[in-house]
Structures are given as structure tokens and as C-alpha cells.
Amino acid sequence: MNYDVAIIGCGVTGAAVAYELSKYNLKTVVLEAENDVACGTTKANSGIMHAGYDPKPGTLMARLNRIGNKEAHEICKKLDVKVSWCGSFVCAFDENDDKTVRALYERGLENQIPDLEILNSNAVHSLEKNLSENVTSALYAKTAGVVSPWELALAFAEVAVLNQVELKRNFRVNKITKIDKAECNPQYESAYCITSEKGESVNASFVINAAGVYADDIHSLISKPRYEIKPSRGQYYLLDHEARDLVSHVIFQCPSNGTKGILVSPTCHGNIIVGPDAVATEKDDLAVTREGLQQVAELAKKSVPSINLGLSIRNFSGVRANSTVDDFIIEEVPEAKGFIDFAGIKSPGLSAACAMGAEALSLLEKAGLHIESKKTFIDERHHIRFAELTPSEKAELTKSNPSYGRVICRCETITEGEIIAAFNSPIKPVSVDGIKRRTNAGMGRCQGGFCSPRVIDLLIKSGIPPQEITQDKTGSKILLGSMEEL
Numbered sequence: 001m002n003y004d005v006a007i008i009g010c011g012v013t014g015a016a017v018a019y020e021l022s023k024y025n026l027k028t029v030v031l032e033a034e035n036d037v038a039c040g041t042t043k044a045n046s047g048i049m050h051a052g053y054d055p056k057p058g059t060l061m062a063r064l065n066r067i068g069n070k071e072a073h074e075i076c077k078k079l080d081v082k083v084s085w086c087g088s089f090v091c092a093f094d095e096n097d098d099k100t101v102r103a104l105y106e107r108g109l110e111n112q113i114p115d116l117e118i119l120n121s122n123a124v125h126s127l128e129k130n131l132s133e134n135v136t137s138a139l140y141a142k143t144a145g146v147v148s149p150w151e152l153a154l155a156f157a158e159v160a161v162l163n164q165v166e167l168k169r170n171f172r173v174n175k176i177t178k179i180d181k182a183e184c185n186p187q188y189e190s191a192y193c194i195t196s197e198k199g200e201s202v203n204a205s206f207v208i209n210a211a212g213v214y215a216d217d218i219h220s221l222i223s224k225p226r227y228e229i230k231p232s233r234g235q236y237y238l239l240d241h242e243a244r245d246l247v248s249h250v251i252f253q254c255p256s257n258g259t260k261g262i263l264v265s266p267t268c269h270g271n272i273i274v275g276p277d278a279v280a281t282e283k284d285d286l287a288v289t290r291e292g293l294q295q296v297a298e299l300a301k302k303s304v305p306s307i308n309l310g311l312s313i314r315n316f317s318g319v320r321a322n323s324t325v326d327d328f329i330i331e332e333v334p335e336a337k338g339f340i341d342f343a344g345i346k347s348p349g350l351s352a353a354c355a356m357g358a359e360a361l362s363l364l365e366k367a368g369l370h371i372e373s374k375k376t377f378i379d380e381r382h383h384i385r386f387a388e389l390t391p392s393e394k395a396e397l398t399k400s401n402p403s404y405g406r407v408i409c410r411c412e413t414i415t416e417g418e419i420i421a422a423f424n425s426p427i428k429p430v431s432v433d434g435i436k437r438r439t440n441a442g443m444g445r446c447q448g449g450f451c452s453p454r455v456i457d458l459l460i461k462s463g464i465p466p467q468e469i470t471q472d473k474t475g476s477k478i479l480l481g482s483m484e485e486l
């Protein structure tokens, strides 16, 4: 099959690029190794829309963070993505930290970040009653927020698919060869044949490499290595809704040890998130360790001494795509015309996501892609969140569609109707966690203990054979066979 553009990887970066390209009359395909969107770093991070005071001025990170944060306001609204623009504090605890806070403020001004302010101790404590009394000052960034990272990626990808972008799941790219342009689109100079580990192939004139921590491996399939991904793992506690009033802003400490500083933050789902640390690791190492979590807990208590980590309902970790270059690597590969890397997309990659599409389009056009706007681009997405409706809206909906009257996830009040709507969405979920990412079923205090069997039942009813149902990624099987067979 011949395409104009192939995007490798459907995390938030690849999905954002797919969304942008779906506005044009192009044949675009997204090749994703896993069975769903957002199965990589995009599903395991702090979920902060950083304001943009942190990246070094003049870097791609600084520019794309600033634009991405600004664009996210409108994009999250029209694509119905959960976000809360709650603002963030970077707290100082001594004179050295006060200087760091001042330096971050100056850097923020240089990065053209609006609404930054340095607050003294009284002012900070008047806004956050549970903060340590040792906080001496804080950088207040009013434009920071918290977003659902996997929902942002899903929203981009769903709208792209609605607008005729093809998504091929379970397509793990393991070979790329340059081919003659006559075998693909003769009007373009470049042409590539991209093959999956199962042997399926697609041809494309242009390629976007958005493979997250594997972007250096994808790059090396077509060119000599120019950078290396040096992954760094960060681990977290997620606290129950009972802790929700602990803080109302994102609370950072001063940056240290390769992180933006340990945070205690509300999530857009009404939980509190605590973490992450930073430990050099392997690309697929998502372990959590007792030592790491202990360190996170101690540091978190420095900011919010009354934090009760006994309210933790889940620990998890994510892997940063840190690289040998101290910036995002977004460029056409010199020896491979039309092949564009989006590599080293570490933090603030999520905050920059809403700027990635325009960046890709501009590089693709420079590489020779011709674009023409679609006359019929559908630029919206709507989602029923039953728990957020008024009593009369709930009654009306349940009357017209009784499946909204059947609660599947008791902790989060997620109904069968919402899960069926997910099956009918442009990218059908195929796993228990795929449903969780789309509806929040299983996100609550019991972490799916109650609803998982019901969700599995709905997956079976949607047409997936029982033995093929997975918890999450391909291979994470739940049911092994019938009792008689076993």
C-alpha cells in the first residue's frame, strides 16, 4: 500500500502529527507497535501542562512548550479532553532555593511565559494551606495545568482516524529501506518501504519517526546513529479521591537530579499524584522499587508534611526518552530525505504536544510535501461522562438509553453506556486498560477489582474471543481457556 506520510509510533507526539495531517488531502498511515494508542511514555507521566519557564531559552523545548501550552486551551476544549488549568508553584526552602526560584522566573520571562509571579511565604500559604511552613517563597505559574495525557493522545488519534488517517496497530516496525520513487508516489523524490516484525509492509514518501524511547533504534534502521536515547525511569504514588483536597496547585520543589523537582499535584481525575524520581534504566523497565518509592515519599513530605501515603491506590513508573542531545531532536535526517525524527521527546513533551503537529507539517513542507486543505475536516469530539451530568440529565439519558443506567465501575460511576460508546468510537478498545483509558472504568479505589470481570464480559460481547482479551498490551492475557479444556 502506498502512502504520502507514514508516522511511526502513536503516543501523544505521533497522534498530534496525525491529527494535523488529517486536515489535508493526504494519504497518511500511523504504524503503532502495540494494540492501542498511548501505550508508551504517554500513559505514565505526571500529566502536567508545564507553563514553560524551565527549558533553556532558545531550545526547541522552550519554544514548543510555550506554543503547546497556549494551543492546548483551544484543542482540549474542542476535542473534549479533560484538563484543569490550576497553576503551579516551584517552592523554595532556603536561600539557595530562593535564588533558583528567581532564576526560573527570569528564564520564564526570557521564554516569553505570561503570568509568572514570585510569591513570598505568606502569599503561598494563603493559597495552599497544607504546604510546609518551611516554604520561604515560590514561583507561581498561572498558566500551568493538569491534563489526561492518554486522553489527549486518544483524542488526536480518534479525530485523525475520523478524518481518514489509517491506524495500523500491532505493527512493530523492524526494517526500513529506501526504494525507487516510482514504486511509491513518483511526484516525490523520497520513498521508503517500512516493514513490521510480522512481515507486513507499507510504502511512504515521507516518514515521521515518533517512536518514543525507541526513536534512536528506528533512526538507525535508515541512517548512521546521531544520538542515543538514555532512558530514565520515574516512579509515582497515585492517591485516592479522599486525598483530593490536599493541594489545589501543582506543587514542585526546585529542579534536581534530572527531574523538574518532586511534585505533589492534583490530577484532572480528582486524585493526587506524587513523584517522580529519576533513575537510569532500560527502555522497557517499568518496575517500581521500595527504595525509590521511599525516597519519593520522604521528598513529598518535605513539601506537604501532612500527606497520607496510606491513601495510595497505585504505584507506577514511566520512562523518559532522555537523549545524548539536551533538547528535543526534531529534524530531517541528513542522509534520508523526507525522513523526519521526533526523538528525545522527554518532558515537556506532553506540554509541547499541541505544537508538534504544526512543527511536523512545516518540516514536511520544507522536505517537499504538497498540501491542500480538506473541504470536510471534522474538528470535534464529544464524550459523555455520566458522573458529571446533573441528576435531570442522568434521568433523561437513562430513559433514552437504559445502558447508561447500568453502573459497571462503582468507584468512578462509569456506566455500560460509556463503555459501549467507547466500542463505537473511531479506535475500538481491545483490552481492559484500553477501556480504562477511554472511560476511567478501573481508575478508582479498587483499581478494577470489582469492574474488571464486567469489563471483560463487555469486551467478549463486543466480539473479542475470550482467550484474546488482554489486560493491556498484546500478550498480557487474562483468560487461558475454558475450565473443561484446562
Ligand SMILES: Cc1cc2nc3c(=O)[nH]c(=O)nc-3n(C[C@H](O)[C@H](O)[C@H](O)COP(=O)(O)OP(=O)(O)OC[C@H]3O[C@@H](n4cnc5c(N)ncnc54)[C@H](O)[C@@H]3O)c2cc1C
Pocket (backbone or CB within 6 Å): 008, 009, 010, 011, 012, 013, 014, 031, 032, 033, 034, 037, 038, 039, 040, 041, 042, 043, 044, 045, 046, 047, 048, 049, 050, 171, 172, 173, 174, 210, 211, 212, 213, 214, 218, 232, 233, 234, 235, 276, 317, 318, 319, 320, 321, 345, 346, 347, 348, 349, 350, 351, 352
Ligand atoms: C516520569 C515522567 C514524567 C513526565 N512528566 C511530564 C509532564 O508532567 N509534562 C510533560 O509535558 N511531559 C512529561 N513527561 C514527558 C512526556 O510523557 C513525553 O514527552 C511524551 O509522553 C512522549 O510522547 P511520545 O509520543 O513521543 O512517546 P511515547 O508515548 O513513548 O510513544 C511512542 C510510541 O511509539 C511506539 N513504538 C515504539 N517502537 C515502535 C516500533 N518499532 N514500531 C511502531 N511503533 C513503535 C510505542 O509503542 C509508543 O506508542 C514525563 C515523562 C516521564 C517518563
